[in-house]
Amino acid sequence: MEENYDIAVVGGGPAGLSAAWAAARKGAKVILFEKDEAIAHSVRTSGVSWIVEMEKLGITSEFYNPISNYQFISPANEVLISGDTPRSCVLDVRKTYQHLAFLAAEAGAALKVRSNVINVVRDDAGRVTGVKASTPAGDLTVNCALVIDSSGFSTAIGRKAGLAGEWRRYGVGAEYECYCDNADSDTWTLMVGQQYSEAGYAWVFPLSRNRVRIGVGIGRPESQADPLEKLQVLMENRLRPLDRLGKVQPVELHYGFIPNEGVRQATVSDGLMMVGDSAGQANPLVLEGIRYAIEFGRLAGEVGANSIAAGARRESLMEYEKVWKSKIASKISSALKVQSRWIGLSDEEWDKEIEILRDMTVDEFLDFIKADFSAGKMMKLALHHPRLAARQLFNMVLKS
């Protein structure tokens, strides 16, 4: 089978769904392929985000559990940063992504689930001119002016088209969504130190008093440990703070990979754009990328739709790359510096390091963890926080 579209979107995560929605709204004829049997069938994320950013993107309170307090646990220390109002949130991931899918469908995009894109089609000059997919109705070739690669970590199309390589630094995470007797639904917890993760951290993110996501993330290549094994140990030994949750019963396993080496240098070429994790649009401090996937997915869809009349040449797609890089590229490179310091800390060093957080106000903490670094904010932090470790940390960001 062969069909013609303006834009083919590869991947039905937040980036692809947002791109499909924005492009269809602009009048482009759009098809989106998702290889899983449903949108958000396999959850690969913990769903922590920030309320202001989500509301701006139209993800309202029906899609998340609000969070006011932030707890850090190290082998022999514990810090709680309490806020008056909720600023962070834990998303109902399936509900949120399916909402994005319904928006895209309403705008006119064709959504094909159980449809795996297996190759790109290129013309004699090497320019991408379509994709080949295996669908429940048989093999389908789509000819189009533009392909948007929103396939996540795998960067399925960017790699096939020679625009991107494999990620060398990345995080791998395993998480159980669980019933529990007694979670504090206003507080999320990050746990650091060897027993939780040799290169990374573990977490407890609540969706309600009786529903939590408990997970372990590990950085490669620093550690080859299996996050699922670490998670089993954490659950079986009821390491802090699991000892406070009462009975814990896993109901669903989530497993996924996230790029962790900074942004891709090139994210557009003739007839091709990359967005979301495939473009490296993720904050490495808490490995979060959903807000960027939605925001820059929409941007990619708009710029892409506007470029169709001119043949979706690289020059007309560059506006997308310029805008998203100006918003996050330097933040992500600063966040990588902080992460490189954190990834090498021993248990004793972690016990001291989390003391830096104890001195922070909620606003300071949130700016920091969201990688909202500006020279002004970092100068203030360095001046207001007398501990040597804090100064070292903030100065390191300033020198980026």
Ligand SMILES: Cc1cc2nc3c(=O)[nH]c(=O)nc-3n(C[C@H](O)[C@H](O)[C@H](O)COP(=O)(O)OP(=O)(O)OC[C@H]3O[C@@H](n4cnc5c(N)ncnc54)[C@H](O)[C@@H]3O)c2cc1C
């Ligand atoms: C363990 C873990 C925890 C995380 N926690 C958070 C968090 O708390 N908060 C946060 O903001 N971010 C978090 N992230 C990161 C977040 O999940 C990503 O940044 C986000 O999902 C990126 O969206 P995306 O649409 O680019 O990619 P994805 O969400 O990965 O979506 C890609 C989609 O493409 C599909 N696909 C891939 N290849 C093909 C193909 N060839 N054909 C058709 N379909 C294909 C996949 O099935 C998938 O549905 C976490 C990541 C991991 C791994």
